[in-house]
Amino acid sequence: MSHPSEDDLILHYYREGGVSPAIEAHLASCAACSTAFATLRADLSSVTEEPIPVRGEEHGEKVWRDLQPRLRVRPAPRRMPAVRWWAPAALAASLLAAFLVGRRFPAGGPSPAPIPEQARDRIFLVMVGDHLERSEMVLLEVANAEGNEPVDVRSAQASAENLVAANRLFRLSARRAGEPGMASVLDELERVLLEVAHGPSTQGPEAREQLRRRLESGDILFKVRVLESTVRSKEKQMASVPGTAS
Amino acid sequence: MKRMAGSDDDTETVAQARAGDADAFRRLVERHSRSVFRLAYRMTRNEHDAEDVVQEAFLKAYRNLGRFEERAHFGSWIYRIAANCAYDSLRARERRQESADPKAADDASNGPATELPSGAPAADRLVFGGEVRRRVELAMLRMSALEKSAFSLRHFEGMSIEEIGRALDLDASAAKQSVFRAVRKVREALGRDPGLRPTP
Numbered sequence: 090m091s092h093p094s095e096d097d098l099i100l101h102y103y104r105e106g107g108v109s110p111a112i113e114a115h116l117a118s119c120a121a122c123s124t125a126f127a128t129l130r131a132d133l134s135s136v137t138e139e140p141i142p143v144r145g146e147e148h149g150e151k152v153w154r155d156l157q158p159r160l161r162v163r164p165a166p167r168r169m170p171a172v173r174w175w176a177p178a179a180l181a182a183s184l185l186a187a188f189l190v191g192r193r194f195p196a197g198g199p200s201p202a203p204i205p206e207q208a209r210d211r212i213f214l215v216m217v218g219d220h221l222e223r224s225e226m227v228l229l230e231v232a233n234a235e236g237n238e239p240v241d242v243r244s245a246q247a248s249a250e251n252l253v254a255a256n257r258l259f260r261l262s263a264r265r266a267g268e269p270g271m272a273s274v275l276d277e278l279e280r281v282l283l284e285v286a287h288g289p290s291t292q293g294p295e296a297r298e299q300l301r302r303r304l305e306s307g308d309i310l311f312k313v314r315v316l317e318s319t320v321r322s323k324e325k326q327m328a329s330v331p332g333t334a335s
Numbered sequence: 336m337k338r339m340a341g342s343d344d345d346t347e348t349v350a351q352a353r354a355g356d357a358d359a360f361r362r363l364v365e366r367h368s369r370s371v372f373r374l375a376y377r378m379t380r381n382e383h384d385a386e387d388v389v390q391e392a393f394l395k396a397y398r399n400l401g402r403f404e405e406r407a408h409f410g411s412w413i414y415r416i417a418a419n420c421a422y423d424s425l426r427a428r429e430r431r432q433e434s435a436d437p438k439a440a441d442d443a444s445n446g447p448a449t450e451l452p453s454g455a456p457a458a459d460r461l462v463f464g465g466e467v468r469r470r471v472e473l474a475m476l477r478m479s480a481l482e483k484s485a486f487s488l489r490h491f492e493g494m495s496i497e498e499i500g501r502a503l504d505l506d507a508s509a510a511k512q513s514v515f516r517a518v519r520k521v522r523e524a525l526g527r528d529p530g531l532r533p534t535p
Contacts (some may be wrong), residue, residue, distance in 0.1 A: 108463065142382050149364050160360075
């Protein structure tokens with residue numbers, strides 16, 4: 090055989106694809122290549138492992154402690170019945186209707202059992218928090234699918250479609266309630282959800298990488314997480330106020 | 336590829352975790368966290384980043400438990416996820432460096448070895464005094480996130496090119512080329528002149 094290239098020797102050094110008898114034979118008969126391989130071996134052997142900080146038995150426990158709060162909601166199984174994803178949108182619509190009616194006609198009227206405004210606001214925050222969490226999960230499900238094979242994302246698309254419907258209501262409501270920051274994040278989220286909902290039903294690694302880049306470029310997931318954390322802490326504060334606990 | 340401990344015991348625990356048993360997932364975390372940390376540290380070479388990678392990897396695994404094939408080893412699966420998270424972490428670091436000082440980042444990945452004199456002595460004469468280690472460190476600094484990831488996985492973890500491709504979402508050819516470029520950077524840092532070889 091002709092002299093192996095440096096790349097061939099690198100693969101040979103790592104035994105990539107097993108030992109190559111042709112290269113072995115060539116190295117045995119060619120002094121120059123044999124020297125070149127010995128030099129390569131010496132170079133790569135000099136790359137030794139850095140000392141790794143030791144983690145004791147308790148490491149797993151600590152990791153779990155930090156991880157646990159982030160696992161509050163178990164991810165949905167892939168083939169989730171569509172009704173489960175319709176429910177939030179429908180519930181959001183009815184609650185938002187109540188929320189908006191309450192905001193627009195705050196007093197008077199023969200309302201039989203008016204929901205106190207603070208309790209209504211608190212329900213709204215719970216709904217928004219859950220909505221943000223679900224949206225994040227759907228986007229991550231599509232963007233982080235493993236492997237190089239195209240993935241069928243129809244189930245995630247159906248979820249995204251329903252989340253778009255709920256998102257519109259939340260966005261509208263946030264704007265009317267004088268929450269431009271929340272409305273702006275929901276607006277950005279809606280655009281990405283729309284892209285997923287109306288994109289191709291099977292996505293290859295390139296499409297998933299594109300979505301990941303899109304999510305990274307606008308820090309969308311970060312903003313969604315921050316907003317979720319804000320609404321959840323606001324909701325907790327309200328829960329501690331008498332008369333708002335549900 | 337280095338195998339993770341406890342893979343035989345994992346089958347039942349994974350099944351329980353998939354059924355929604357959080358305690359079963361806790362057992363998987365406790366069983367594998369240290370191996371995942373070691374992989375993350377080898378790739379990121381930063382303790383804080385490595386801990387973040389451990390968190391992200393288990394979070395991602397939890398969210399994707401439904402996709403885990405029962406016949407596969409959980410240890411290998413979480414290892415692949417962690418490698419991907421570590422690669423993401425390296426890319427994020429690379430972007431931060433680029434936006435902080437685009438010129439320095441460019442020099443670091445492509446520029447000449449400003450700290451290394453040309454005609455530097457050969458590796459076998461540099462073994463003493465930790466010079467080799469310093470030069471290897473410099474080479475690692477000059478590698479892109481992809482090169483560093485692919486090289487760490489090949490050189491330290493013993494993953495095949497195909498496994499590296501799967502872990503980093505690359506085709507085998509891109510994974511292979513990344514390893515080649517990384518090795519060249521190591522050799523340049525050690526003062527090797529790849530031109531001093533017979534023509535293939």
